[in-house]
Amino acid sequence: MKGIVFTEFLDLVENKFGLEMVDEIINASNLESEGIYTSVGTYKFSEMLQLLQHLSANTGISIDDLLLVYAEHFFSVLEDSYSGLLATYKDPIEMISSIENHIHVEVRKIYPDAELPTFEVIEKTDNSLVMIYKSSRAMHHFGLGLMNKTFEHFNSKASIVLEKLKADGTEVKFLINKN
Ligand code: HEM
Known part of the structure; x- marks a missing residue:
């Protein structure tokens, strides 16, 4: 890490x-x-x-609540350090659905040894997104905090529901609906 x-x-x-x-x-x-x-x-x-x-x-x-609050803080670090990368997006759903094939790809170029999760897009519309998070680190609430702040960044709101696919949190489905 x-x-x-x-x-x-x-x-x-x-x-x-x-x-x-x-x-x-x-x-x-x-x-x-x-x-x-x-x-x-x-x-x-x-x-x-x-x-x-x-x-x-x-x-x-709880550790989940600590990770949530921490991610909300970490997003402002990303806004400061990676403003160019964030500026390529106009919409939160576009941005979040691009973590796997763009954002974290760029992160990997900067930090070849970064330990990143995978986010597989299952379903995507203009206003909704279903993704599956997988990581041995089970930091799904860190992802949730970053997603909350992504919507805020674009002056938008969403309801985000997590469904654990594995009890240890290493596989979690995210159901995201823009309000
Ligand atoms: C981890 C960068 C956006 C989800 C990380 C790490 C970095 C990073 C540096 C730590 C890697 C390590 O410690 O080895 C970025 C940058 C972003 C971005 C630069 C945008 C400009 C996002 C967004 C999400 C996300 C929008 C939302 C879901 C995660 C998660 C982890 C992580 C969940 C924790 C690692 C794990 O679960 O295995 N990211 N990230 N990232 N990122 Fe991103």
């Missing part, structure tokens, strides 16, 4: 819960990196999972 995901995560934890919480979750985890991340480095996903688990235990907020 790319370092930018860790550095932005720890910044958000510091802003919302304070520096003591950052220290607390780093110290409680068993981290090869020792909790020292650079935005261009690459670190094990298991480190993120430990940080999330300890933050969840300390705050009483």
Whole structure:
């Protein structure tokens, strides 16, 4: 997992819960990196999972809710760093249905070692989209947060329903309807 995901995560934890919480979750985890991340480095996903688990235990907020809020913050990082890529889209459904064959393809060119999910488009109309998310990392709520913000970015609204196809969250169907 790319370092930018860790550095932005720890910044958000510091802003919302304070520096003591950052220290607390780093110290409680068993981290090869020792909790020292650079935005261009690459670190094990298991480190993120430990940080999330300890933050969840300390705050009483579920890991899914933490990932949702984190993704909503991460979208503004994407808006700042990849504005050119985002500007190629005029519509949220177009953008979200292009993650697999365009957006993450570009991400892979920048970060060859990125650990990305797959999003298969099952059904698409002007106002609706059905996609299947697959990833061993089960970060579907991170995807949900990015999708929420994608609609907001285009001044649009949608209802998004998740259906787990596997209980561990490694395969999830997204049913997206523009309002
Ligand atoms: C992960 C980039 C848009 C869904 C990532 C990662 C990067 C990235 C750098 C982390 C890879 C790693 O840590 O190794 C981008 C950029 C985007 C974009 C630059 C737009 C300009 C989106 C959108 C979605 C999405 C709109 C909405 C569904 C995900 C998910 C992950 C991810 C769910 C977590 C990894 C996993 O589930 O396995 N993306 N992304 N991305 N991205 Fe994107």
